[in-house]
Amino acid sequence: MGCQYFSPGEHGADTFTIALPKLTFGRGCLSEAGARAAARGMSRVALFTDSFLKDSSYLETVQKSLQRAGVTSEIFSDIRIEPDDATILNAGRFIAQGNFDGVVSLGGGSVMDTAKTSMLYGLYPVDDFLDYFSPPIGAGIPVPGKLLPHMACPTTSGTGSECTSVAVIRINDLNSKFVLGSPLLMPDEALIDPSCCDSLPGNIIASTGFDLLSHAIECYTAKAYTRWAKIDDPLKRPYLQGANPWSDLAATRALEIVGEFIERGVNDASDSEARDQLMWGATLAGMAFGNSGTHLPHGLSYGVTQLMHDITTDGYSVESPFIPHGISVIASAPAIFRYTAEAAPQRHLEAANSLGAKAWDAGEDEAGEVVAGRIIELMKNTAMPNGIGDLGFGEADVKPLAASAVRQVRAIANSPRETNLQDIENIYAAAISYA
Numbered sequence: 074m075g076c077q078y079f080s081p082g083e084h085g086a087d088t089f090t091i092a093l094p095k096l097t098f099g100r101g102c103l104s105e106a107g108a109r110a111a112a113r114g115m116s117r118v119a120l121f122t123d124s125f126l127k128d129s130s131y132l133e134t135v136q137k138s139l140q141r142a143g144v145t146s147e148i149f150s151d152i153r154i155e156p157d158d159a160t161i162l163n164a165g166r167f168i169a170q171g172n173f174d175g176v177v178s179l180g181g182g183s184v185m186d187t188a189k190t191s192m193l194y195g196l197y198p199v200d201d202f203l204d205y206f207s208p209p210i211g212a213g214i215p216v217p218g219k220l221l222p223h224m225a226c227p228t229t230s231g232t233g234s235e236c237t238s239v240a241v242i243r244i245n246d247l248n249s250k251f252v253l254g255s256p257l258l259m260p261d262e263a264l265i266d267p268s269c270c271d272s273l274p275g276n277i278i279a280s281t282g283f284d285l286l287s288h289a290i291e292c293y294t295a296k297a298y299t300r301w302a303k304i305d306d307p308l309k310r311p312y313l314q315g316a317n318p319w320s321d322l323a324a325t326r327a328l329e330i331v332g333e334f335i336e337r338g339v340n341d342a343s344d345s346e347a348r349d350q351l352m353w354g355a356t357l358a359g360m361a362f363g364n365s366g367t368h369l370p371h372g373l374s375y376g377v378t379q380l381m382h383d384i385t386t387d388g389y390s391v392e393s394p395f396i397p398h399g400i401s402v403i404a405s406a407p408a409i410f411r412y413t414a415e416a417a418p419q420r421h422l423e424a425a426n427s428l429g430a431k432a433w434d435a436g437e438d439e440a441g442e443v444v445a446g447r448i449i450e451l452m453k454n455t456a457m458p459n460g461i462g463d464l465g466f467g468e469a470d471v472k473p474l475a476a477s478a479v480r481q482v483r484a485i486a487n488s489p490r491e492t493n494l495q496d497i498e499n500i501y502a503a504a505i506s507y508a
């Protein structure tokens with residue numbers, strides 16, 4: 074490719090793959106669920122949702138649409154926010170016993186990730202839950218075969234899980250979340266109906282919006298795909314393949330959207346234009362990072378959620394300790410981009426300007442500051458925590474946080490700058506609060 078960032082390396086990849094589900098986007102499109110499910114050959118579906126959405130009009134719309142199309146459904150709603158291995162095994166039994174020929178999921182990332190992985194564990198059980206996870210925590214066993222057709226319907230504007238081949242699962246024995254990835258986990262179809270966000274409180278729009286922001290900026294600043302080693306077997310090319318021309322395209326537009334609309338969407342629940350745009354931005358960011366991978370902000374977020382102290386967040390009915398995913402990601406992001414900018418300063422400046430920094434005259438040596446400054450500005454204007462100090466962490470937590478996060482091997486390797494344990498400690502120390 075012509076861009077200097079993707080210039081060929083001696084042993085580097087010279088090919089990238091783009092994988093996407095069939096997407097339908099727009100207000101009211103949940104009512105298309107039945108016709109679309111029937112067209113895929115579904116006659117009896119497992120309908121995944123959570124306890125908050127079980128009595129919602131969104132679920133009713135999907136159920137009625139399925140009924141009209143002659144598709145029967147059985148609901149599974151025993152899904153906690155940030156599903157753990159026990160949740161997945163339970164949902165896997167539901168799949169194994171239900172004689173289903175398709176899956177529909179309606180919810181945020183937790184619901185969609187449960188739907189993806191319950192099919193894996195229900196259809197292809199293993200003795201050790203970690204077998205399907207990558208080393209060093211798992212055995213790296215490939216997904217053995219096809220899963221059921223899956224139609225994913227997101228109800229928040231952040232996760233992008235409807236467009237990705239990954240799921241994030243909490244492993245209780247390890248007391249942390251890890252990513253499970255396989256091309257076979259990708260939903261076949263997504264129905265993205267922005268009206269699902271109409272009733273969300275502003276702080277949920279904020280935490281999911283910063284997740285989308287971070288997906289987009291991480292894939293734009295990730296290590297170039299040409300710097301990952303070339304893979305001879307095309308079926309072994311990972312989704313986490315580094316920045317590439319496709320992820321650039323979708324991430325740039327997602328950054329423009331989130332930079333323009335996040336403050337409006339958070340601060341005014343009646344601003345449907347802003348909230349619709351954020352939903353589209355989340356879809357674009359999902360299509361981007363689903364084909365590039367994220368890097369340090371997501372990698373380091375898992376340290377934060379493993380070691381969080383007694384803490385709750387307004388708007389989420391979850392027992393302490395709980396920090397929403399988007400907040401755990403963005404809290405360290407300014408310190409991270411101050412660190413990574415020197416490895417790819419032009420990329421960082423371009424990302425910041427897409428996000429609305431208006432720093433067209435900034436020099437390369439200012440790139441980290443420009444990115445960090447714009448993210449901090451958006452965080453302040455949406456009442457986000459000002460660093461991990463506001464999440465209850467202090468100097469004494471820096472080493473344990475780094476020891477936890479360093480296990481996120483592949484995300485760390487997708488950073489544009491080589492990053493070791495000491496670097497991660499320095500980043501956490503710099504992320505306690507921002508001026």
Ligand SMILES: [Fe+2]
Pocket residue numbers: 232284288371398402
């Ligand atoms: Fe995320």
